[in-house]
Amino acid sequence: MSVSGVALPDARVLRYLGVRVLQVIPTILAIVVLNFFFLRLAPGDLAEVIAGEAGSASPEYMAILRQQFGLDQSIWVQFTKYLTELAQLNLGYSFRNSLPVLDLIVSRAPNTALLMLSSLLIAVVLGVLFGAISAQWRGKWPDGVISALSTVGFATPLFWVGLMLIVLFSVELRWLPAGGMQDLEHSYTGFAHMLDVARHMVLPVFSLAFFYIAIYTRLTRSAMLEVQELDFVRTARAKGLNPLPVTLRHVLRNALLPIVTMTGLQLGALLSGSVVIETVFAWPGMGRLAFDAVFQRDINLLLGVLFFSSFLVIVSNLVTDLVYALLDPRIDIR
Amino acid sequence: MTFETLSARFAPARAVRRPRRVRTSSFSYRFWRSRTALIGTAGLLLVVLGAIFAGRIFEADPLDMVARPFIWPFTDAAHPLGTDMLGRDILTGLVHAGRVSLAVGFSAAALAVMLGVVFGAVSGYFGGWADQILTRVTEVFQTMPPLVFAVVVVAILTPSVGSIVLGIAVTSWPQIARLVRAETLRLRDAEYVQAARVMGMGHTRIILTHILPNAISPVVVAGSILVASAILTEAALSFLGLGDPNLISWGSMIGAGREVLRTAWYMTALPGLAISFTVMALNLLGNGLNDVLNPRVSLS
Numbered sequence: 001m002s003v004s005g006v007a008l009p010d011a012r013v014l015r016y017l018g019v020r021v022l023q024v025i026p027t028i029l030a031i032v033v034l035n036f037f038f039l040r041l042a043p044g045d046l047a048e049v050i051a052g053e054a055g056s057a058s059p060e061y062m063a064i065l066r067q068q069f070g071l072d073q074s075i076w077v078q079f080t081k082y083l084t085e086l087a088q089l090n091l092g093y094s095f096r097n098s099l100p101v102l103d104l105i106v107s108r109a110p111n112t113a114l115l116m117l118s119s120l121l122i123a124v125v126l127g128v129l130f131g132a133i134s135a136q137w138r139g140k141w142p143d144g145v146i147s148a149l150s151t152v153g154f155a156t157p158l159f160w161v162g163l164m165l166i167v168l169f170s171v172e173l174r175w176l177p178a179g180g181m182q183d184l185e186h187s188y189t190g191f192a193h194m195l196d197v198a199r200h201m202v203l204p205v206f207s208l209a210f211f212y213i214a215i216y217t218r219l220t221r222s223a224m225l226e227v228q229e230l231d232f233v234r235t236a237r238a239k240g241l242n243p244l245p246v247t248l249r250h251v252l253r254n255a256l257l258p259i260v261t262m263t264g265l266q267l268g269a270l271l272s273g274s275v276v277i278e279t280v281f282a283w284p285g286m287g288r289l290a291f292d293a294v295f296q297r298d299i300n301l302l303l304g305v306l307f308f309s310s311f312l313v314i315v316s317n318l319v320t321d322l323v324y325a326l327l328d329p330r331i332d333i334r
Numbered sequence: 335m336t337f338e339t340l341s342a343r344f345a346p347a348r349a350v351r352r353p354r355r356v357r358t359s360s361f362s363y364r365f366w367r368s369r370t371a372l373i374g375t376a377g378l379l380l381v382v383l384g385a386i387f388a389g390r391i392f393e394a395d396p397l398d399m400v401a402r403p404f405i406w407p408f409t410d411a412a413h414p415l416g417t418d419m420l421g422r423d424i425l426t427g428l429v430h431a432g433r434v435s436l437a438v439g440f441s442a443a444a445l446a447v448m449l450g451v452v453f454g455a456v457s458g459y460f461g462g463w464a465d466q467i468l469t470r471v472t473e474v475f476q477t478m479p480p481l482v483f484a485v486v487v488v489a490i491l492t493p494s495v496g497s498i499v500l501g502i503a504v505t506s507w508p509q510i511a512r513l514v515r516a517e518t519l520r521l522r523d524a525e526y527v528q529a530a531r532v533m534g535m536g537h538t539r540i541i542l543t544h545i546l547p548n549a550i551s552p553v554v555v556a557g558s559i560l561v562a563s564a565i566l567t568e569a570a571l572s573f574l575g576l577g578d579p580n581l582i583s584w585g586s587m588i589g590a591g592r593e594v595l596r597t598a599w600y601m602t603a604l605p606g607l608a609i610s611f612t613v614m615a616l617n618l619l620g621n622g623l624n625d626v627l628n629p630r631v632s633l634s
Contacts, residue, residue: 027474031477275481290485
């Protein structure tokens with residue numbers, strides 16, 4: 001099936017995907033149970049939240065509310081109800097925002113995706129570049145400088161990088177906006193709007209990418225050093241190929257596999273990172289939504305974000321597995 | 335070959351004084367040869383000693399107003415790192431906040447290692463359905479984005495040192511569990527473990543005395559890096575306003591400094607540098623230990 005070195009998705013791959021999807025179901029169920037457990041654990045039930053919102057409420061009114069939401073029923077009945085609603089993609093209602101939780105999340109998710117994917121792209125490109133340079137000049141000064149920088153990158157809190165970039169580029173140099181996603185004074189349209197959003201993206205994207213550049217640098221470096229030792233690379237060198245094509249086509253290409261895995265498995269961490277970055281830059285995404293939910297004591301919304309982002313992680317893990325299996329024909333597809 | 339020549343060959347040469355043998359494979363020898371491990375240890379020692387003796391060196395309460403507010407660093411010898419918006423000494427604050435950050439980091443990592451070792455060892459040693467279930471549980475905890483999960487735990491249990499430690503530990507134990515499981519699987523069928531089993535030793539005792547001691551090196555390495563990431567997570571939580579309201583940590587100093595970022599950015603910069611320094615020291619120590627404990631790595 002492999003014509004150009006990459007196998008096409010055939011029945012085997014599809015069956016593998018089917019098996020993996022089945023394996024994922026218990027994980028999703030477990031997360032649902034955990035979510036329900038957290039909801040029960042949170043201080044104050046829905047009736048109290050609404051009563052608090054209204055200022056005061058008589059015990060009779062509270063009882064009516066509890067009956068309305070089914071809070072007076074047994075925990076099993078409530079859990080079944082919770083499950084049925086989740087199955088219909090109903091994540092509950094956010095009383096603070098007067099909107100269904102799912103609508104809120106779906107309206108914010110694209111902004112988070114924009115932020116995360118841009119950061120990931122920059123991190124992969126720069127990280128692979130730095131890692132390749134580092135591996136090529138192992139033990140020389142470029143390796144030293146890059147290793148030192150990645151050590152710093154690993155150790156610096158993302159939000160702090162964001163704040164320092166604001167100080168430098170927004171406060172001192174006045175080059176870039178310090179927050180938000182667009183200029184609210186002029187409502188640009190078309191190309192000007194895209195340019196405006198891009199300007200607002202620069203600082204958050206680089207703050208979020210900072211840590212991941214360090215990860216990809218180190219990963220690429222060690223993967224390349226490992227591949228450099230292999231026989232086929234020595235053969236390529238011995239038969240007199242130019243060093244640069246050997247590095248690019250023999251070493252780097254084979255070192256990319258762990259990078260693919262890493263990218264898929266980093267989504268959870270990247271989502272975590274975007275919570276703080278969105279908070280620093282007032283970026284209207286899911287992370288900012290989670291932050292607001294904490295402060296409005298909107299547990300429904302907070303758990304909705306947790307569930308939705310866990311679901312995204314599951315999907316990305318599946319995709320990673322599949323890409324991995326497609327890229328490496330040696331992988332055993334059961 | 336006669337007996338005489340044999341014994342002559344194996345007899346110690348009395349005239350030649352042998353130099354004292356240095357075991358180049360010993361832990362301390364390798365540790366002292368690893369620059370990374372030494373730099374990391376030195377950095378960490380500095381921070382830990384500062385935190386331990388914070389009360390003696392800086393006797394003032396970090397919450398006391400001691401001078402006029404907004405003194406910039408390096409401008410007043412009495413307050414080398416300046417004062418914050420309430421006139422509190424920043425150096426005193428940093429050292430005291432370091433206690434909280436370190437305590438949370440170490441306790442969270444310790445709890446995560448404990449959970450991870452128990453789950454991983456049981457899973458790897460017994461295999462079968464216990465392994466199946468525990469592996470699934472580990473997966474569930476690894477699926478939820480760590481910081482979002484920690485935020486939920488802390489928000490629901492209300493912010494306190496206890497809930498923060500729990501929130502961080504609950505999100506980081508799976509890495510340790512996977513590591514310990516893999517090591518246990520490797521050691522489970524080793525000859526000395528089989529021997530212990532034949533002798534009738536109980537499972538708990540085999541795990542405690544035969545398996546874990548031999549699986550400990552990678553756990554030590556992962557543990558030290560876990561302390562570093564726990565300190566980063568604590569900082570993020572405090573920055574998000576989910577810190578213990580009664581205590582000051584580096585993260586909450588950054589959060590407070592953010593209010594005056596435009597006029598006095600040093601209040602944000604300094605605690606961030608303290609976090610970077612500590613986390614870097616821990617990471618270097620972890621990487622260094624990895625080289626030291628891995629006999630295949632040559633330290634030159």
